[in-house]
Amino acid sequence: MAAELRRTTCSRDCPDACGIVAKIEDGRPVSLAGDPAHPVTRGFLCFRTSRYLDLMSGADRLRQPLLRRGGSLVPVSWEEALDTAAAWLKKVRTESGPTAVFHYRSGGSLGILKQIADLFFDQFGPVTGRVGDICSGAGEAAQIEDFGTSDSNALHDLEHSRHILLWGKNPTVSNTHLVPVLKQAKAKGAQLVLVDPIHHKTASLCDDWIQPAPGGDFELALGVARMLFDRGQVVPEAAKFCDGLPEFEAIAQSRSVADWAKAADVPVATLGALADRLADGPTAILVGWGMQRRMRGGAIVRALDALCALSGNLFRSGGGCSFYFKRRKAFTPFGPTVVPPRVLREPVLGHDLLAADPRIRLMWVTAGNPVAMLPDSTTVAAALDSIEHLVVADVFLTETAKRAALVLPVPSLLEDDDLLGAYGHHWIGESRPVVLPPPGIRHEAQLFQDLARRLGMHDFPQDSIDDLKRRALAAVAPLGLSLEALRQNGGTMQSPVSGPQLFPTGKTLTANGKVQLLRTSPAPQSESAAQPPSLPGGSAPLWLFSNSTEKSQASIWSGAGLGDHAWIAVHPDAVPGVADGELVRVASCRAELVARVRHDRDQRRDVAIMPKGGSFERGHAANALVEARPTDLGLGAAYLDCLVTLAPLQGRAR
Numbered sequence: 001m002a003a004e005l006r007r008t009t010c011s012r013d014c015p016d017a018c019g020i021v022a023k024i025e026d027g028r029p030v031s032l033a034g035d036p037a038h039p040v041t042r043g044f045l046c047f048r049t050s051r052y053l054d055l056m057s058g059a060d061r062l063r064q065p066l067l068r069r070g071g072s073l074v075p076v077s078w079e080e081a082l083d084t085a086a087a088w089l090k091k092v093r094t095e096s097g098p099t100a101v102f103h104y105r106s107g108g109s110l111g112i113l114k115q116i117a118d119l120f121f122d123q124f125g126p127v128t129g130r131v132g133d134i135c136s137g138a139g140e141a142a143q144i145e146d147f148g149t150s151d152s153n154a155l156h157d158l159e160h161s162r163h164i165l166l167w168g169k170n171p172t173v174s175n176t177h178l179v180p181v182l183k184q185a186k187a188k189g190a191q192l193v194l195v196d197p198i199h200h201k202t203a204s205l206c207d208d209w210i211q212p213a214p215g216g217d218f219e220l221a222l223g224v225a226r227m228l229f230d231r232g233q234v235v236p237e238a239a240k241f242c243d244g245l246p247e248f249e250a251i252a253q254s255r256s257v258a259d260w261a262k263a264a265d266v267p268v269a270t271l272g273a274l275a276d277r278l279a280d281g282p283t284a285i286l287v288g289w290g291m292q293r294r295m296r297g298g299a300i301v302r303a304l305d306a307l308c309a310l311s312g313n314l315f316r317s318g319g320g321c322s323f324y325f326k327r328r329k330a331f332t333p334f335g336p337t338v339v340p341p342r343v344l345r346e347p348v349l350g351h352d353l354l355a356a357d358p359r360i361r362l363m364w365v366t367a368g369n370p371v372a373m374l375p376d377s378t379t380v381a382a383a384l385d386s387i388e389h390l391v392v393a394d395v396f397l398t399e400t401a402k403r404a405a406l407v408l409p410v411p412s413l414l415e416d417d418d419l420l421g422a423y424g425h426h427w428i429g430e431s432r433p434v435v436l437p438p439p440g441i442r443h444e445a446q447l448f449q450d451l452a453r454r455l456g457m458h459d460f461p462q463d464s465i466d467d468l469k470r471r472a473l474a475a476v477a478p479l480g481l482s483l484e485a486l487r488q489n490g491g492t493m494q495s496p497v498s499g500p501q502l503f504p505t506g507k508t509l510t511a512n513g514k515v516q517l518l519r520t521s522p523a524p525q526s527e528s529a530a531q532p533p534s535l536p537g538g539s540a541p542l543w544l545f546s547n548s549t550e551k552s553q554a555s556i557w558s559g560a561g562l563g564d565h566a567w568i569a570v571h572p573d574a575v576p577g578v579a580d581g582e583l584v585r586v587a588s589c590r591a592e593l594v595a596r597v598r599h600d601r602d603q604r605r606d607v608a609i610m611p612k613g614g615s616f617e618r619g620h621a622a623n624a625l626v627e628a629r630p631t632d633l634g635l636g637a638a639y640l641d642c643l644v645t646l647a648p649l650q651g652r653a654r
């Protein structure tokens with residue numbers, strides 16, 4: 001039979017929302033490629049999704065509902081699974097009220113129809129909800145405070161930049177399809193600068209690489225701000241379009257340039273060079289998501305917003321301070337429709353679950369693996385284990401699903417049917433099943449429709465998937481982005497509600513249209529983390545980075561995975577007497593684990609790097625080490641304010 005090409009859109013929690021072309025032979029997908037016609041995907045996929053077919057047919061793939069019986073999870077029919085879920089939901093609501101139910105939805109799929117789950121729990125309850133955002137909470141809150149929104153100029157506007165500052169960003173790994181845009185900007189003369197305490201592949205793309213102390217970005221930015229003020233590089237109109245200018249200037253003037261530079265651990269000349277690049281605009285600042293996962297994360301992003309505004313780069317093409325592309329902007333939301341009567345904080349979820357009074361009796365997890373991915377995995381795992389009815393809907397049998405009383409299998413990203421916005425560009429995509437899911441799998445919207453019928457929820461939408469998509473596109477269909485138009489355009493169209501520039505009229509979206517500058521200084525970075533135990537023969541405390549890796553999407557690994565031990569990368573001088581490849585004890589104020597050392601001469605001596613998404617059960621999880629603490633703004637999680645010590649394993653086991 002001839003091969004057929006079918007298109008869909010990647011729904012993973014990734015800025016790129018790629019167009020995927022699946023090659024189908026005899027009804028089976030045989031290979032995946034990037035859509036060459038998609039203006040951002042440009043014909044290639046990342047490591048993790050190009051190998052998705054292996055995952056889909058792998059051992060951990062869920063193929064039918066599982067119910068806990070006599071201690072183990074056994075396959076059951078959908079009838080039984082949904083009858084059970086409905087009975088539990090009813091019982092808990094009747095006996096303890098709807099707030100004894102907690103719905104936790106993470107970003108495993110960015111499909112907009114996943115909001116149906118929120119709508120379901122609003123209508124069933126309202127139940128206890130989640131507040132905060134461990135992913136981008138601090139940065140978004142910072143930008144909303146400063147600019148009234150967190151969104152960006154069009155992606156390809158970067159081609160008009162003279163300088164692009166990649167501030168704490170590693171697009172080679174976590175935003176792959178930005179790389180060709182950066183290369184194009186470079187070809188047009190732009191200079192690229194990376195600001196990152198960690199050396200990584202993206203450095204090789206850049207003209208300059210600044211390696212500040214971990215979390216030293218606030219001091220670095222304020223030192224640059226002071227230089228802008230001192231050298232007359234603040235644009236004269238700044239006083240008109242900013243509120244809080246005297247207060248911000250007072251922070252900048254509170255220390256000498258030399259002091260700021262010392263606190264950031266960079267040479268004074270580096271600050272001057274950055275100030276010059278900002279003054280020689282258009283200069284775009286691309287703010288990564290990593291460094292706002294710190295106690296001072298909000299303040300750091302606010303300082304970068306200020307640099308952009310004061311140097312006159314906010315309202316111009318080729319400029320901007322881009323943290324996020326507002327991926328839901330084009331869609332009419334399904335939820336939230338009510339203010340939840342009670343909330344639990346995502347960054348400290350383990351604690352809040354255990355402390356909830358009245359207690360949570362039923363927790364429903366949609367598209368997340370909190371055991372592996374939330375800080376302080378041990379407490380999260382204990383909290384989940386304490387719940388009477390844990391229901392998990394997922395594609396794979398994750399560490400969270402393994403703890404569940406009921407597991408509901410949902411379509412994989414190649415079987416799903418949904419709409420996607422992106423947080424790395426302004427295109428909208430449709431996902432359509434390129435292959436039918438196995439018979440034991442049900443679309444997540446249909447799952448809630450079936451459940452709603454069982455529970456007599458007459459207001460819950462029972463529309464077809466296509467009609468749900470039409471509802472989501474209701475506001476943009478009159479502007480040309482209807483479902484039909486999307487299909488005629490190969491499943492991808494530019495959002496009609498996002499233009500080339502975010503602030504084309506010189507006004508922000510704050511109440512008075514002005515930039516609201518940061519007015520107070522945060523506590524020093526040195527106060528951000530609890531000291532780890534001092535281990536005999538061990539290292540000094542090192543800042544633990546748990547960064548994205550090419551081969552995994554958070555806890556979902558493609559390819560061979562981590563093997564017996566997670567790796568931990570350090571400078572060869574960081575841990576005395578430990579050779580490359582040796583096993584070490586890694587200890588934080590929370591826990592201890594064993595990992596295999598990788599030496600890397602390009603790293604600072606005060607850092608250690610582990611993968612972001614290691615397994616908790618296998619002792620690979622950085623999150624076992626990370627203390628659960630909220631960021632200064634937006635209830636993000638301060639994942640990266642974690643100090644660890646490393647020491648050789650006793651007996652030198654290898």
Ligand SMILES: Nc1nc2c(c(=O)[nH]1)N[C@H]1C(S)=C(S)[C@@H](COP(=O)(O)OP(=O)(O)OC[C@H]3O[C@@H](n4cnc5c(=O)[nH]c(N)nc54)[C@H](O)[C@@H]3O)O[C@H]1N2
Nearest residue numbers: 168170174195198215288289290291547548549552553554
């Ligand atoms: N391959 C892959 N891609 C992904 C993901 C994945 O798991 N795997 N996850 C996706 C998700 S959920 C998100 S939110 C994004 C994540 O996007 P990011 O969090 O931006 O991803 P990382 O690649 O981990 O890059 C973070 C960078 O911030 C740097 N950094 C950390 N602390 C500091 C600091 O104090 N100062 C400075 N200047 N830099 C600092 C780190 O060294 C690292 O290079 O990526 C998405 N893309």
Ligand SMILES: Nc1nc2c(c(=O)[nH]1)N[C@H]1C(S)=C(S)[C@@H](COP(=O)(O)OP(=O)(O)OC[C@H]3O[C@@H](n4cnc5c(=O)[nH]c(N)nc54)[C@H](O)[C@@H]3O)O[C@H]1N2
Nearest residue numbers: 106107108109135366367368369373393394395546554555
């Ligand atoms: N140490 C450390 N921890 C971190 C980070 C870090 O940088 N360092 N980064 C944080 C960030 S940025 C994020 S966003 C979080 C990510 O945390 P999570 O969102 O919990 O990450 P995943 O492990 O990808 O879990 C998502 C799950 O959703 C499932 N899934 C996929 N599609 C669907 C679907 O359509 N429906 C349902 N029901 N399930 C689906 C996937 O199979 C997967 O198991 O991790 C955070 N944790």
Ligand code: SF4
Nearest residue numbers: 010014017018046049
């Ligand atoms: S995970 Fe990201 S880069 Fe990879 S295919 Fe999906 S959208 Fe593209």
Ligand SMILES: [Mo]
Nearest residue numbers: 013107135136
């Ligand atoms: Mo994220």
